[in-house]
Amino acid sequence: MKILKYPDKRLNIIAKPIKNINNKIKALIFKMINTMYSHQGIGLSATQINKHIRIFVMDISKTYNQPLIIINPKYSYVSTKYKKVKEGCLSIPNYFEFIYRSINCIINAIDLNGNKFIINAYGLIAQCIQHEIDHLNGKLLTDNLTKKHK
Template sequence: MSVLKILQYPDSRLKIIAKPINKITKEIKKISYDMLDTMYKKEGIGLAATQVNIPLQIIVVRSNNNNKKPYLILINPEIIEKKGNISIEEGCLSIPEYRAFIPRSKYIKVKAINLYGNLIEIEAKSILSVCIQHEIDHLKGKLFIDYLSLLKQERIKKKIRKINKKIMLKDKN
């Protein structure tokens, strides 16, 4: 498999709304496994296809409460039930220099399609619930920093511009 390039904030492609998948093909399976390779290589706990410039409804997440596999691949995921509140400090592979506490649902039930084309329902709580909600937001063109105040968003943009300038200067030398 391959490690894919992750789009970095403020890339406008991160705001693209992903399209649903109608059929599980070899290409969809390859994309999903490439996304897993990318997530593991970058030491993330979740990744949405939109983060690797693929506007399709695919997310991958690490799953420590799924005994069969250490990961989940969800196609066309949709939250069908939410309960409770939780706020865990979130980060993002597309915004590596920033973390924030974001209010989320503590428990969710999600319906999705697996790589065999079967409709599945999964229940998630705590950090797995937060991770899935975070990745589904990506499919809707929403970043975790969109939950923050405009002032905090502007600070993040300035910080990232400075970091990007340093990287560009380093690359020139």
């Protein structure tokens, strides 16, 4: 699948919630996982492939074969403690920048079968979740930069 690249304005569209997880949505999710792996990313939002629905996939496993599918994520908690982290984005190839991310977040979401679940995330998984939810909200890595770095 083609990944939208910065400064494409479609990356700023706010994604809409999924109402029904049908076969078309499931097929899209598996294409997203394959696209993420083929581009050697650890996360990919539907927004990045010009589908403006609230889905993202991620895989931070060492074996790179444990994808997480996150549908309709909502924060229930975001820490006010931050950590400076180096971050990149498949929509801004070969660009990395240090930004601040919350050290912990908790999200409520649904899986591929429509089951509700909660993730209490720290470290890289928290960073990835925040990055991908930013995409679903029409926000890019560059939006998190200080004026000096922009």
